[in-house]
Each structure stands twice: as structure tokens, then as C-alpha cells.
Amino acid sequence: MICSTLRRVGHVHIYLVRKASGVSKGHHQQTVGSRPAASEFAAQGASGNVLELLGKSYPQDNYSNLSRKVLSRVGRNLHNQQHHPLWLIKERVKEHFYQQYVGRFGTPLFSVYDDLSPVVTTWQNFDSLLIPADHPSRKKGDNYYVNGTHMLRAHTSAHQWDLLHAGLDAFLVVGDVYRRDQIDSQHYPVFHQLEGVRLFSKHELFTGIKDGESLQLFEQSSRSACKQETHTMEATKLVEFDLKQTLARLVTHLFGDGLDIRWVDCYFPFTHPSFEMEINFHGEWLEVLGCGVMEQQLVNSAGAQDQIGWAFGLGLERLAMILYDIPDIRLFWSEDERFLKQFRVSDINQKVKFQPLSKYPAVINDISFWLPSENYTENDFYDLVRTIGGDLVEKVELIDKFEHPKDMSSKKLL
Numbered sequence: 001m002i003c004s005t006l007r008r009v010g011h012v013h014i015y016l017v018r019k020a021s022g023v024s025k026g027h028h029q030q031t032v033g034s035r036p037a038a039s040e041f042a043a044q045g046a047s048g049n050v051l052e053l054l055g056k057s058y059p060q061d062n063y064s065n066l067s068r069k070v071l072s073r074v075g076r077n078l079h080n081q082q083h084h085p086l087w088l089i090k091e092r093v094k095e096h097f098y099q100q101y102v103g104r105f106g107t108p109l110f111s112v113y114d115d116l117s118p119v120v121t122t123w124q125n126f127d128s129l130l131i132p133a134d135h136p137s138r139k140k141g142d143n144y145y146v147n148g149t150h151m152l153r154a155h156t157s158a159h160q161w162d163l164l165h166a167g168l169d170a171f172l173v174v175g176d177v178y179r180r181d182q183i184d185s186q187h188y189p190v191f192h193q194l195e196g197v198r199l200f201s202k203h204e205l206f207t208g209i210k211d212g213e214s215l216q217l218f219e220q221s222s223r224s225a226c227k228q229e230t231h232t233m234e235a236t237k238l239v240e241f242d243l244k245q246t247l248a249r250l251v252t253h254l255f256g257d258g259l260d261i262r263w264v265d266c267y268f269p270f271t272h273p274s275f276e277m278e279i280n281f282h283g284e285w286l287e288v289l290g291c292g293v294m295e296q297q298l299v300n301s302a303g304a305q306d307q308i309g310w311a312f313g314l315g316l317e318r319l320a321m322i323l324y325d326i327p328d329i330r331l332f333w334s335e336d337e338r339f340l341k342q343f344r345v346s347d348i349n350q351k352v353k354f355q356p357l358s359k360y361p362a363v364i365n366d367i368s369f370w371l372p373s374e375n376y377t378e379n380d381f382y383d384l385v386r387t388i389g390g391d392l393v394e395k396v397e398l399i400d401k402f403e404h405p406k407d408m409s410s411k412k413l414l
Contacts, residue, residue, distance in 0.1 A: 051146060054117055063140060063148040069387040070144055070178060073190045074152070078332060079174050080114060083344045085320045086192050086332060089254075090114065090174050091348045093194055096253045097172060110196070113159070114174040120158045121150055128161035129270040130295055141377035144178045144189070152178035156195035157270065157313060164302035169199040169309070174316075180379035183396040185328040189386065192316040198246075199299070199309035205238050217308050218296075225265075228272050230296045235308055239293050240273065243310035247277055247291060254323065255279065270295050271311055281322055288322070289314035326354045 049060040054075060079086045094112055101109040122145075126138055136142075137154070144152040153159075156173045163171055173195040181187040206212030215234050223229040227236040244263065252259055260280035264287075268274045271292025278285045291312035299309060317329050324343075326332070331339060331354075338357050345352060385393050 053119060053146065056119070058119075058146045058150055061147045063145040065140060065383075066144050066146065066152070067383045067387045069383070070152070070189055073176070073333070074118060076333075077115070077176065079176070079192050079316060084332075084340070085324055085326065085343045085352075086316045088343060088345070088348050088352075089316045089320050089323070090194065092254060093250065094172070095348065096250055097196075100249065101170070110170045110172050110198075111168060112172045112174070113163070116159055116173065116175055118153050118176050118178065119146060119150055120153045122148075124161065125151055125153055125155070125158040128298070128301075129157055130298055131269045135269070141379050142180055144180060154179050155313065156193040157311070160195070160197060160270075160311065161298065161302050164197070164199070164299065164304055167303075168197075169304070169307065170197070172196050180383060182378070183382050183385060183393060185330075188317075188329045188333075189383070191329070193313055194316055195311070195313045196246075197294070197309060197311045198242075199294075199304055199307040200239065200242075201307055205235060205308065209238070217306075223272075226273060228293070228296055231293070231308060236273075236293060239308055239310050243291055243293070243312065244275075246310075247289065247312060251277070251279055251288065254319065255281065266290065268292055270298055286322060288318060324352050324354050327356075 049064075051058045051060055051064070051066070053071070078084050079090050081087055097110045097112075098108040103109045122138075126135070131137060143154055146152065153175070155177050156175050159173050163173070173193075175193065176190055177193050178190055181189055202215075202217050205217065206215050209215065216232050217235045218230050219232045221229055227233055248261055251261065262278050262280075262285070264276045264278060266274050266276045268290060271294055274290065274292035276287050277289050277291065278287050280286075289312055291310065294309045294311050296308065299305070299307060317332060320326060320332070321329065334340070336357060342354060343352060382396065385396060
């Protein structure tokens with residue numbers, strides 16, 4: 001058995017909350033007082049039950065782990081709520097791409113999908129993106145599974161393959177994504193991403209390049225840190241250049257001219273080479289997005305064998321917190337008029353600086369309780385805290401850990 005001592009918010013009557021400091025009174029969205037029934041915070045759906053979600057029925061099994069707290073967020077679609085800060089960011093990005101990238105007939109080159117269902121298959125979320133079967137990102141402790149074959153998407157990349165397979169070669173996808181995560185001002189189990197993909201034919205990529213007609217997209221060679229085994233170096237460098245130029249123009253549009261940008265090499269299963277963009281904002285380097293040259297195996301499997309492309313993904317909350325100086329990610333879910341009215345602007349590009357809602361300090365307390373010694377992850381506990389304490393719980397931290405010298409049972413102080 002594991003015993004955990006936690007801090008909780010004021011008068012919330014629960015038996016578990018690790019160190020939780022409460023949100024200021026001005027941010028309270030709900031009243032939490034009595035201890036909820038077990039069904040309020042237990043994983044949803046023992047085998048044999050059926051979950052109704054967004055108009056569809058899903059049988060439950062031992063993979064099902066959706067909490068009521070998370071289910072209450074499905075379908076809220078904050079990115080489509082007019083004048084919400086996430087909507088403002090989405091609209092600014094859309095406007096930029098519509099104005100900067102125009103097709104042959106004067107219509108926007110990029111199509112936008114912002115209402116795709118967050119319920120996807122595990123194949124869409126993992127296998128279509130070449131994520132190995134044993135990859136740690138598949139763990140039940142890190143994801144919200146509807147059942148063994150369906151889940152709430154962990155990234156908007158889950159739609160890449162389907163849209164490519166439908167014949168699209170330039171698109172943006174915006175939506176809510178779900179990950180079981182820790183509790184603090186920067187993390188929430190539901191957040192919003194914007195995904196971008198663009199493919200190029202040989203003609204499109206090499207037009208305007210000297211002797212471009214003699215250049216090729218593909219070859220059979222070896223994989224290196226700079227390129228994939230099926231891509232020529234010329235094609236890789238041109239796609240990489242176009243990707244970085246596209247994203248540099250985007251963040252300049254959002255943050256203004258004179259922005260310092262740097263690129264950091266990183267790894268994603270579905271792009272190579274891969275990069276993270278960091279910007280210097282108010283004297284601090286901040287990571288704002290990930291991107292890379294799409295894995296050709298993914299592109300080929302979707303039926304676009306004669307094209308090569310790039311993809312990027314960014315978090316809308318991350319950008320909004322930086323741009324609007326919003327200190328806590330939970331505020332995006334606030335229905336407090338004092339929060340929402342700050343973003344009702346006549347021009348989506350208008351500068352907004354968030355004004356705090358309350359001057360009251362957080363309340364800190366401790367609680368002790370026992371946890372099972374097996375089949376337990378930290379994220380199980382965080383889900384439990386969020387279901388009981390809601391968004392009143394600001395932060396949970398591990399304080400200490402103890403192991404009994406005789407029976408080897410473990411005690412955690414949090």
C-alpha cells in the first residue's frame with residue numbers, strides 16, 4: 001500500500017489531494033463541498049457497459065479510463081467560441097494563411113478543419129503516424145482511452161493520414177486534444193492544437209530553381225541526421241527552407257517584427273529531420289512549436305507517393321498565454337464574464353493584456369491517504385484530484401516518500 005499526504009484547497013471534503021493550492025476566489029467556477037460518489041471519479045465503464053459520446057455508442061472494456069471531468073470537456077470546442085482567446089489565436093493564424101498563400105484561382109491554398117471529432121481510433125492516433133507498438137506515448141497512463149480501439153486524440157496529427165488520403169495537399173487542423181498530465185498552471189488534461197501540412201510535387205518544389213528540371217525528389221540512399229533515405233538532399237533542404245520560412249512569417253505575424261528565432265533539432269516519429277522553434281520574447285527563450293519534413297512512408301501509405309512535404313503543430317494555449325499574458329491554463333475554461341469580456345475585441349489583431357480577476361491568495365493544506373501498490377500511475381491520481389476538486393486545485397506536488405523497513409510498503413508525502 002502507498003500512503004500519500006497532500007495539500008488541498010480550503011473546504012473541499014476529499015481524502016486525497018497532494019499539495020494543491022487553490023485558485024483565487026475570482027476564478028471559482030463551481031461549488032465543491034460534499035464528497036462525490038465513487039462513480040464521479042472512477043474510470044468510466046467496466047466491461048459490458050456502453051458509453052454514449054458525441055452521438056455514438058462505444059462498448060467499454062479494461063482500457064476505458066475516461067473520467068467525468070474530462071468527459072465534461074468533450075464538445076466544448078473553445079477554439080470555435082467567438083471572442084474566446086483560443087478562437088482569437090486560431091482566427092489570426094487562419095487569416096495569415098489565407099492572405100499569404102493563395103492557389104491558382106485566387107482561393108486560399110490551405111483548407112481549414114476545425115470541427116473534426118476528437119474521438120479517433122488508436123490506429124489513427126498512433127499507427128498511421130508510424131508510432132511503434134511499444135512506444136511509451138501509447139501508455140494507458142498517459143492517454144484517455146474510450147476502449148481498446150478508440151480514444152480521445154492526443155494530437156491533431158491523428159487526422160493527417162485521412163486528409164492526405166482524401167487527396168488534400170495543404171491544410172490546417174484545429175481541435176481539442178487530450179492527455180493525462182500533472183497538475184500545475186501550465187498543464188491541463190485538455191488543450192488545443194493547430195496542425196499544418198503541405199505537400200509539394202516535383203514541379204512545385206523546383207520551380208524557379210536554376211536547372212530545377214534536372215533535380216529529383218527521391219533517391220535510394222541511406223538515412224542521416226539531415227535527410228531520409230528516400231529523399232534527395234536538394235529536395236530535403238528546399239522543403240526544410242520553405243517550412244522554416246513559413247513558420248517564421250507566422251510567428252512574426254503573431255508577435256511582431258524584430259523577433260529573434262532559433263531552431264533546435266529534436267525527434268518525432270512522423271517527421272525527419274525534426275525541429276522545435278524557440279522565440280526570444282521579453283528576454284526569455286520560449287518553445288512555441290514542433291515541425292519537420294514528413295516521413296515519406298506516411299505520405300506514401302496515404303497515396304501521395306509522388307509528393308514530399310512538411311508538417312508542424314503548435315499549442316493554442318501556449319501561444320495565448322504568451323501573447324495575452326495569461327498566467328494559468330485553467331483560465332481558458334472559465335465562464336467568468338470578467339475573463340471573457342477582456343477578449344471581446346473588434347479586431348482580432350488587437351493587442352490584449354489579461355487583467356487578473358482577484359487579489360486573494362491561494363489556500364494550502366495537506367491530506368493523507370493510502371494508495372494501491374500495483375497498477376497505479378501518477379496520472380491516475382491527478383485525474384482523481386481534478387474530478388473531485390475541479391479547477392479549484394491549482395497545483396499538486398510530491399513532498400516526501402517513505403518505505404516501511406519491515407513490510408516494504410511505500411508511503412508518499414505529497
